[in-house]
Amino acid sequence: MIINFSIKNFRSIKDKITLSFEPENSGALEDYYIIEPVPGLKLLKLGLIYGPNGSGKSTILKGLDFLMMLVKRPLQQKNTQLDFSPFLFDEKTPNEESGFEISFVHGGVKYNYLVNFTREAILYEKLEFYEPNKALVYERTTDREKQLSSIKFGGKIKVKKTAVDALEANTLWNTTVLSGFLKTNIDSTELKNVTDWFEKVLATTITPELDLSKFITPQLGKKKINKHHILQFLKKADFKISDLIVKKKELHVNEEMKELVKMFMRQVQKSGIEGDIDMDKLEKNELYFQHSIKSGDQISTYMLPYDEVSDGTQRYYQFSGILDIMIGHGSVFPIDELESSLHPDLVKHFLLLFLVNAKKSQLIATTHYRELLMEKDILRNDAIWFTEQKEDGSTDLFSLSDFDSSVVRDTTSVFNAYKSGKLGAVPVLSDYYLDFKDEKQQ
Incomplete structure (x- = not known):
């Protein structure tokens, strides 16, 4: 501190x-x-x-x-x-x-x-x-x-x-x-x-331009950030979100792009930073918000991708991830x-x-x-x-x-x-x- x-x-x-x-x-x-x-x-x-x-x-x-x-x-x-x-x-x-x-x-x-x-x-x-x-x-x-x-x-x-x-x-x-x-x-x-x-x-400072979902969502998928905590934060803030779904999507990369990535990683490693990328297992995380909507006696669920929810919902989801980190770790x-x-x-x-x-x-x-x-x-x-x-x-x-x-x-x-x-x-x-x-x- x-x-x-x-x-x-x-x-x-x-x-x-x-x-x-x-x-x-x-x-x-x-x-x-x-x-x-x-x-x-x-x-x-x-x-x-x-x-x-x-x-x-x-x-x-x-x-x-x-x-x-x-x-x-x-x-x-x-x-x-x-x-x-x-x-x-x-x-x-x-x-x-x-x-x-x-x-x-x-x-x-x-x-x-x-x-x-x-x-x-x-x-x-x-x-x-x-x-x-x-x-x-x-x-x-x-x-x-x-x-x-x-x-x-x-x-x-x-x-x-x-x-x-x-x-x-x-x-x-x-x-x-x-x-x-x-x-x-x-x-x-x-x-x-x-x-x-x-x-x-x-x-690092969180600015309005910084999309923290690129950090929060992978941590959510790996269970390093607690999904139940995030949902509780969102529900307490009156967001009608009943679940968060993280789907893995395989990325198809052509040979030219693979070579560019390999060249980039070689430069990164020369600078003293360790790490590697498995070119055969490139994936991205896609986040979906599940909304439960009551109509009469029926409750229906609808899925919205992250990019289609409001800026405020995106921002508060990101802040919820920060909050989970701050509560769990100094x-x-x-x-x-x-x-x-x-x-x-x-x-x-x-x-x-x-x-x-x-x-x-x-x-x-x-x-x-x-x-x-x-x-x-x-x-x-x-x-x-x-x-x-x-x-x-x-x-x-x-x-x-x-x-x-x-x-x-x-x-x-x-x-x-x-x-x-x-x-x-x-x-x-x-x-x-x-x-x-x-x-x-x-």
Whole structure:
């Protein structure tokens, strides 16, 4: 679970901002919001980020994705640049370091990971752990002239010199030590725990464009996602769906296509990713929704393929798969535009299902659904965040709990305060009249 996540000089973010899941001293909805992953450390399960278009909400989630990419999908050539933009509305920042810092808990241990980088190289890394006191796992520096990395392990970490040499050899100047560890045959409990968290706990951001059914449906077919749970989620959300049917359809591939797939797999394997495709057993999963319709005393069943149901039904089916994962396994899911294609009541229902049933997962979501702010009985102030664009064009991030009692009291309507602009983080709109006189003169 994430404790804090900080970003600097990344896309619209110039100065360091921090998204925190450490709760304020409040007993509000504690049974539903608070998890204690290690004794004495309480964390929030939910973070909702509001703000106008272009204010940087999605940039925070893209920062998490980019950090995960630095660990899981490293560059393969030392002369390849990292694919990101620093803050560009400034003369200095394009040439300055960018950075992430994340603290999280995994396997009952607290970790803190810091990485600074430019487009050309990873300049500095530090990984620390607490068991219970803070101790260094490793510190990495980079010689920019020689384009070489140097790794120093802490005194509590027992690693042979041959293992350190192997790890340094697999850590290019533009890749992280964590990514180097994933392709190095050495043993380190701390490095394994941290890379496991990035690989198995932190999920890629779910955007409105991402069709999660391509992941959920195969898992449903393999029974790795519980069909009965998905059906229960859908029924509780008032979808008249009585069953989910996954059919396997064999794909017929000509010889030319087989050769193309083989060439692609050879390139994938060269990059260090293991895997193969059985060209004689190519299949795809087709999902059907079974609807039971009552007509008089008769109940008839009808099958609809996934592609023919509404966008909202598709989206909630995908969210139901996510929900099953979050309830069954400790996970961190970022979602961009939470309300996309969903009725407002479904958004609220999804959040309540998560808060009540997911005991060891976190949800981070951006949203424009301000009516949710009316629901004081399900929201905590420290779980609500806002982004807005500062005068220099950079992103500012602040929490509803940052406002003192002169602005937000217990009796304050957060919805009205936000809608009226009292809390900031809303677009500043002009009037509706357009002046095209200059165009006519031209």
